Amino acid sequence: MRAFVIPHDGANIVELAEVPKPQIDDDEVLVRVRAVGVGIHDSYFFPPDVRYPFPIGIEAAGIVEEIGGRVTGYHPGDRIAYVSSMQPKGGTWAEFVAVSTDSLIIPIPAGMDFATAAAVPVAGNTVLRAFHALTAVPSGGSLFIAGGSGALGTFGIQLARQRHWRVGASASEVNHDYLRSLGAEMVVDYHDPDWTSQVRDWMPGGVDAAMAVQPGTAAETARVVKDCGQLIPISGDSAATERGVRLETMPYQVDVSDGTMQLMSDIEAGNVHVEIERVYPFEDALTALAKVQTRRARGKSVLRIA
């Protein structure tokens, strides 16, 4: 099969290669991949027992082709989207993937195409986990999202509005109308050195909680949080905080499958918008990765496998 792989240990490249189709174990399903969600982490997120050549990637949508001997609940022909990370057999930038049934697997609603489905699992489950940690935001409370126009921010704004939270968000000015269209009540440009005071003008005393998406943004974002409020740095920043602001860690152990399924239904029903930066042909995967690495893509970049 064709796959984008790290060819050998220490290689600092990703390249298209012909590799063997993975063999499934009893608790795995073999998925024929139809679309892949692209994330900046795809180029550096590997299991400890990685085998080379290693297909990269952690999320996709496709059709179940085969099921292992102990698998129940899935059948050949099922359309699924999934997050499959840290798999020694390889990731999702491939024509076929072995997916453990322990993974986050979501049935794709009948009316949803594969490209849309592939854009949901990582961003959706990450926002749901982050919100699970934000216990300090009551209905009618306030959330600030530093990084509102990317894949996480796009879902973050909309899911916060579903919880009846008031939302402020940052992005470049060109994306401000986009943030408002998603439900943001106030927007700031993070290039403006005064943006934290603008958020404070909107919510004197500070917001109940904030989500800092990009690495290196947590320390500045902490300034807009109220005393003893919460801050969740999605990219693992370990910023020192003051005034009792609590720095939360991502609750990876929490099961968000029901919430992710509900998100899929909401998308299919037209209640939540998925922004796709572009659907790239599989062969152009490295162009898609380069775009995501600029950290300036609006919404999600997706690969389509014909």
Ligand SMILES: NC(=O)c1ccc[n+]([C@@H]2O[C@H](COP(=O)([O-])OP(=O)(O)OC[C@H]3O[C@@H](n4cnc5c(N)ncnc54)[C@H](OP(=O)(O)O)[C@@H]3O)[C@@H](O)[C@H]2O)c1
């Ligand atoms: N912990 C987890 O489980 C987890 C899961 C998924 C992702 N992540 C991490 O989350 C990050 C990617 O999130 P994403 O997929 O939403 O990103 P993304 O789609 O790549 O985000 C791009 C957006 O970020 C905005 N941006 C860039 N620099 C910014 C800054 N300094 N302040 C505010 N906004 C800024 C850009 O806005 P403009 O173009 O409008 O300027 C752009 O629209 C990565 O670091 C990834 O590793 C973590």
